[in-house]
Amino acid sequence: MRFIELHILQSFPGVLLNRGEFNEPKTILFGGATRARVSSQAWKRAARLYAQELKPELFGGIRSKRFLKKLRQAFVDAGAPEKSADEMAASVAKVIGNGLSDDEKAKTVLFFSEPELDHIAKVVWKAKPGKDAKKLTAAISDAAGSAPISADIGLFGRMVASARPMDVHAAAFHSHWIGVAPHASDIDFFTAVDDLLPEEESGSGHMGHSTIGADTFYRCAVLSLDQIDLNLRHFDSNQKRQVAAAWMEASLLAVPAACQAGKFGATHPDYVVGMAGSGRPGSYGDAFTKTVSAGGKGIVDNAISALKNRIEETQRVFPRKVRVADIPRLTMAEFVDELLA
Secondary structure (H helix, E strand, O other): OEEEEEEEEEEEEEEOOOEOOOOOEOEEEEOOEEEEEEOHHHHHHHHHHHHHHHOOOOOOOEEEOOOHHHHHHHHHHOOOOHHHHHHHHHHHHHHHOOOEOOOOOEOOOEEEOHHHHHHHHHHHHHHOOOOOHHHHHHHHHHHHHHOOOOHHHHHHOEOOOOOHHHOEOOOEEEOOEEEOOOOOOEEEEEEEOOOOOOOOOOOOOEEEEEEEEEEEEEEEEEEEHHHHHHHOOOOOHHHHHHHHHHHHHHHHHOOOOOOOOOOOOOOOOOEEEEEEEEOOOOOOHHHHOOOOOOOOOOHHHHHHHHHHHHHHHHHHHOOOOEEEEEEOOOOHHHHHHHHOO
């Protein structure tokens, strides 16, 4: 497997990047200590939206249960009369959305692009399956096999349990973020002043609290260049390069959006190691089974040393032929060019 790996250290002051079910920062026990954690799902969504802003012409994926209206219009554009478009859109949506609810939403979220729905509508309408369920399923399968998918679907993959030919194996893999030092949460008590409070009254208009944390995280991401070639076979080589470059920038700079209005903490990575090569990709999260202390040069420098030592040790025992680039020695543009050379 040809791959690109990203190994990232980044620090955040006073944030709530990813909440658990009780509105608190997510944590995990690792190496005998409680660490802060940010889920890979939160990172991937932030990266996907960031990449859409970078290259909207390539990243057009939409996640939603509310695609029936778009599908209905796709059938109209394919030449179907209004009544037939309604019927065929509902039939197809029941298959690819695992059924429809009374409010015309699919029962499961679908990751799709509008050009893909247009293609499915054209193929199905041409097949004229009518009420023949087998013929409809066959037409959807044919369409799925030839539909041009967007870059984000090619990167992050898709599983459609009710229409397996639409499955796309992910080309990008993202870890959970894990704190390199023990985590300690803090209670952020806040008040809101009522600007129209009568002079004879006092006090706040509202009081509340939330839990925040300040941590340095390690995270890693891997891109399979072989899977990208397969998933985005309808892209030319320049477009694939743009996709890989956008993925790298988005993975490095995207930050989960939770509570950013009142706890803004969109910092930049402290240190990044990128590797490009072939074989078995891997994580260096085990560099932090022992918690990093703030002594000496501080947590960030100590974490960088721990990561470098683990990479050196792993490379000695399990050697791989890889090109290595790092930030801040290189600029973002130089880093991307080095790994895609």
